[in-house]
Structures are given as structure tokens and as C-alpha cells.
Amino acid sequence: MSDSDGKKTLGLRGAPARPGNVKQSFSHGRTKNVVVETKRKRVVVPKPGGQKQTGPGAGPVGDPSRRPAGITDSEMERRLKAVQAAKAREAEEAAAREAEEKARAEERERRRAEIDAKEREDREREESLKAKAEEEERAKREAEAAARAAAAPAAEQPAQSRAVPNKPAPASTPRKTERDREETNKKNRLADDRRSGKLTVNQALRGGEGGRQRSMAQMKRKQDRARQKAMGGTVEREKIVRNVNLPPAIVVSELAVRMAEKIGAVVKALMNNGMMVTQNQTIDADTAELIIEEFGHNVVRVSDADVEDVIKLEEDDESDLKPRPPVITIMGHVDHGKTSLLDAIRKAKVTEGEAGGITQHIGAYQITTDSGQLLSFLDTPGHAAFTSMRSRGAQVTDIVILVVAADDAVMPQTIEAIAHAKAAKVPMIVAINKIDKPAADPDRVRAALLQHEVIVEKMSGDVQDVEVSAITGQGLDDLLEAIALQAEILELKANPDRAAVGAVIEAQLDVGRGPVATVLVQNGTLRTGDIFVVGEQYGKVRALIDDKGNRVKEAGPSVPVEVLGLNGTPEAGDVLNVTETEAQAREIAEYRANAAKDKRAAAGAATTLEQLMANAKADEDVSELPILVKADVQGSAEAIVQAMEKIGNDEVRVRVLHSGVGAITETDVGLAEASNAPIMGFNVRANASARNTANQKGVEIRYYSIIYDLVNDVKAAASGLLSNEIKETFIGYATIKEVFKVTGVGKVAGCLVTEGVARRSAGVRLLRDNVVIHEGTLKTLKRFKDEVPEVQSGQECGMAFENYDDVRPDDVIEIFTREEVTRTLT
Known part of the structure; x- marks a missing residue:
């Protein structure tokens, strides 16, 4: 293609062209201008009512030769409309974006203008205040100068000054003016300090704006010091002499707190006395006494055991005592029907929930008789392994019901229950159960009890005996009547209006609820929110749950409840005491924990070298079976450990490496692997990580719900260590x-x-x-x-x-x- 001048041009065919120049650049700085033609793109618009073409040769409307095959006029129209709609949308979106950008720019301009106006107002206000202050200062100086000039004696005035009355007073010297200016600035600063020291509502509401805010008391003290300093007085704080409780050893920071002195001052005083210590180090009582006297305080020597003085029990006045329900403990041999008898009394199915039909824990229940009397029952297990649990039950009870099967007579655990009741000096009521069986012989039971110094009323004794049947309900009313009579004789009373004192019947670590203790309140009233200490643990009552699973606000004397809110699992049998503050409870718990640790350490250190060598020689011939025990509650763990100690002879023995409450954890698996010991879980399971770790390391975990099976399996395993x-x-x-x-x-x-x-x-x-x-x-x-x-x-x-x-x-x-x-x- 060429233009009218005959020059070669670059362009497209089929459309009117527009000439133009393009500058091309080459290497070595060479350039060249080329004439090109740009053509407009043809837009094909379908003609209205155009003839529809079909077949492979059909093309776009208006240009049959270029229409794609199979596209009709209507389809082409639809496509064109879609393209036009897309272009319209793009135009609308562009317009919207432009409007939004414009609005943002206007908003930024408006904010900038507001900020500039505010800054201008602030500057004008500051300038006006400054000018006003300068004007006031100038007027004040002129007034003072006039006053001094007027007060001067007339004899000192020169004659010519009186002859010229309109002449102004001489200005003050530069030194005086400078001194006056300094005094004025000082007064203004004091006024500003007084104004800034006031805590306004806005400052209090702003809270943390501008950093830490000073309290009203601190502002007042600052104002008092400034006032005394302005009046020429010395600012000295009045020394407060305190009585400082000094234990045998104390941390430096704690000593400073008790004296209400700065920690740095106490550390400096110790350094002056030749002791290079920090605030976290412990010093002895003699050194601390020197420091206390140096600071001018009084020393009060105390021992660590004095922390428990806050829970000393005081005798209650007779006028404050009120009747309380009796606490009845049901004891007897295994499978003699203790739980079934209690089940019949409280009309609930307790036995069904126990594994193997035997009671594994101490159950605490409260029932109301038909006569309206309230009774608290403790159901203790009868198996021989739970001797310690039965012992704790006898220590907190008022009346013991000794259950003896009429077809089985007196058995070993029956004798133990009699011994516990006599040791606790608790009155007994003999319930001869299973009287409905054909082989029942109650007289044989009474005769067998004579051998153990239990003389029932039918044998001319003072111990009540009742023939009952837990299945048919025979004699239950007589049993409740006997309990009411015994309780009336005891005249049980307690003071419900004092701080609560109770005994832990059972304790466990519950998943989701944390440490839970079953507490029988013995005196006072335990309320939600009370702060307490129990053994080596302390806490705040988060919730109280009764024996029916309902939440209660408080629990009075002889009421068993589950207590939530402990920081750890206490030992069953520990005493719960309510304290005034959490600090007291924590201090008592820490003292008890340290005392128990020292006691264990002392017991271990008391062995002489000769004893250790003798034990080592004896252990050479003894094979040990190490095991780990994890149980659901503290009482079960104790009972299992005691049963393990009884297994073995001179050649073989069972060694419990660790016993605890709660689920089996990865730490337990690690200890078991290091000691090559199996893990015995009683009513607990291993968590997922512990199971995986046990599978990887080959640690055996066995689960049990009945103590018979656990004892028999351990006994069989220990028997395998015996030589044939x-x-x-x-x-x-x-x-x-x-x-x-x-x-x-x-x-x-x-x-x-x-x-x-x-x-x-x-x-x-x-x-x-x-x-x-x-x-x-x-x-x-x-x-x-x-x-x-x-x-x-x-x-x-x-x-x-x-x-x-x-x-x-x-x-x-x-x-x-x-x-x-x-x-x-x-």
C-alpha cells in the first residue's frame, strides 16, 4: 500500500485509514521515521428484520460472509445486547468509583480543615491567655511600683518633684523587675500544680489515657506538701511504728511489706550491715530483728505453726446450740446387705450403680422419715480392703448400724466394724438382716456377738437389736424408731451461726469440674463463696451439690455435700475449716504442705548407714513387682495401696511406685516405662495421648472396676516371680x-x-x-x-x-x- 505521494505505509485493509508518523530507534543512536496508517474497527450492527440465514455458510447480520456457522439473528442480537449491558455496567461502576473517590477527598479536606481550625483556635486561645497574663502582670507591677512610691517619706522627695505633679513615677530597676517576674512565675506554677492535681470526672473516665492516673489521696498528699513548703515548713512524714510478726525465717521482700517500707531501703540497710542479698533471698530471724529495730519498729517473734491459730476452735455457748440431725454409719461384712438396707430406707436404687454389686466408695445420703425427722447416712464398703475408709466413717458418725446377715452370722469384717465403733466410742444398733431367708437364725447371731462383748437387749444388754429384711421391708419402721430413740438420748446439738467445720468423706478429681470433695458439715454453716482450708489444700466454695445432685446455697450441721472450688485434691479424712481471707487459707495450706514434706524427708533421713546396708542385703533376695495405681477417688487409691502391701512373702513383694487420683496421663506412662511396671486403673481410663504413648512404648494398662479382680491379678503376677x-x-x-x-x-x-x-x-x-x-x-x-x-x-x-x-x-x-x-x- 502507498499514499498519494508514493511513500510506503503500514496499515490494514478494508477500512478508511488515517496517516501518522512513528519514530523507530535502533542501536548506535540511529533513528528513523515511518509513516503508518491507523484504521477504525468496523462495528457490525444487525439490520432489523434481516433475512435469517441458515446452513454452514451463514454469517453475522449485514455481513453474511463473516458470520460464524450456526449463529442465528436472534442469537446475535442477544450477544450484542449482553456486550452493551456489560459496557453500561462498567461505565456505572467507573462513575460510582469516581464519585466515591471524590467523596473521600472531600471528607479528607473537611477533616483537615477542622483540624486546622481547631489548632488555630487553640493557638489563639493560648495567645490570648498569654497576653492577658502579661497584661495582668504588667498592671500588677505598675500598681506595686505606685504603692512603693506613695509610701516613700515626703522628706526624701526632692523639691522639684513636688513642683511637677504630672511627671510619672520612676520605673523600677531592672534587678527588681527580674525578681518580681520570677516570684510571679513561681506563684503561677504553684497554682498550675494545684489545678493539675485535681482528679476530674473526665480524667477518671478516660482511665488509661496519658498513662497511669494518680489517686485522690496521692493528690491530696502532694497538695499538703506544697502548702507546707509554701508556708516555709519542712515536709516530713509522720513515722508509724508497727508491730512486725517475725517467723524463724523470712524473705526480704516480705519483711519490707510487713514493715511498710520500700524494698530498696531494706536491701540497702542489709548491705550496710554487710549482707549482700536480693529481695528474693531469705534471712534468719536475728538479722531481720536488727533491720526491724533499725527502722524503728517493734519485733513480735512468732513460729510458723502460729498461722493455724486463726482456726482454733472455740467453745460455743449453750444458748447458740440448736438440735441437729444424727449422722448414722452403716457397717458390716461384705454382701450382708448394707447398701440394700439403705436402699430400702431411702427408696432409691443405689446398688445398681455399684460395680459387681458391692460398694466401692463412701456414700453420703440424707433422708426424711415419715415422722419428719432428718437423718444423714454414711454407707461404708464392707470389703476388707476398705478398712481405712470404714475407720474414717466411724470417726465422723454419731450412731453405727451394724448389719449382720441372719444366715451368715459374724464374719471378719463384722468384727472390724465392732472394733472401729468401740474405738470411736459410738453407740451401736444391731440390724439382723435377711430375716426373710429360710436359713435365718437371729439367735445364733446374738450369741455370736456375745464373744465380741456386744450384748443386745434380748440378751439383757444395752445394745438395741432389730430384725429387718431389706427385700420385704420388714422391721424398717422399728429400725428408724430405734435410731430416733438413740438420737434423742444423745441430744445432738450444733451452732449453725458460726464458721463451718467439716470432715472430708471422699475426694476425687472430676474431669470438667476439677477437684471435688464430699464433705460432711459437723458444725456451723458452709455457704457458697466461703474461703476454706482443708488439709494441704485451700479454695473458695464455687458450688455446693447435695446427695440428689441439686445445687444448694448453704449446708448446715450434719449435711453431706459435694464441694467444688478446691485448688487440689485433699486426703479423705481431712478437716475443712472456713477462714476469713484467702491469704490466711493459702498460708495455712503452704505451712501444712511444707511440714508434711519435712516430715517425709526426716523419716527418710532417719535411717542409719547400717540399716541401709542391711536392707540392701535383704533386698537382694527379694523379687519386686512394681506397679502404678490410678483410681477415681482418694479412698479407693488408699485401699488398693493397703491391699498391695499385704501381698507377698519373704521372696516376693509388690511395690507401688505411684498412686494417685484421676485419669492415666502421659507422665504415668513415662514412669511405668522407666520402671518396667504395669499401670492399674480403677474406674479411670487413659487419655488419648497416654494410650498412644503406651502403645508405642509397650506399657501395659489394665482397667478394673471391682477390687477383687485387681487384687487377684496382682497376686497372680507376683506369684510368677516365685521360683518353682x-x-x-x-x-x-x-x-x-x-x-x-x-x-x-x-x-x-x-x-x-x-x-x-x-x-x-x-x-x-x-x-x-x-x-x-x-x-x-x-x-x-x-x-x-x-x-x-x-x-x-x-x-x-x-x-x-x-x-x-x-x-x-x-x-x-x-x-x-x-x-x-x-x-x-x-
């Missing part, structure tokens, strides 16, 4: 008649089997004058010339010993067999 017993059985005797020498064999004894049988595979002993001179095995046993396995009594045979030839006539050969017998622990 070798048992000998004599099967025959033979007497040597003659001794022959046989080539290639040696000496052969011609014998007569006098008793039993002689066997080739059995062991033999050679007796000479009833003394054993050789023990071994037979090399050969022949009958005539044939080798035989055995020879019966009364027959002759030839015997040769293995590696022994010293045989003589009339010697006796003892034939015996050996077998290994597996031993078990009883």
Missing part, C-alpha cells in the same frame, strides 16, 4: 549283693530291688551306713544281659553309676524322681 519348688518322690530301694568288673563299662553292682521300682531315667543316691555318699544318675540298668527301662520289686538287676565306681556290697541305692511345682501366693 522342686519336689522329690521316692519310687524304690535296691541293695547291692555283688560287685562285678565289666570291660568297657567299669564296676557293675548286682542288686536286688527290695522296694518299689528301679527306673533308668530316675535319679539315684548311694547310701552307705545310712549316709549319702553319692548322688547322680544311672549309666546302665540291665536285667540279665538286656538293657531295660525299669525293674520291679523282688527282681535282680545290674546297675552302673555315671562317673562313679566306688560301690561295695551291702550298699543301698535310693531311687527317686524330681518334679517342679509352681508356687502361688496365698
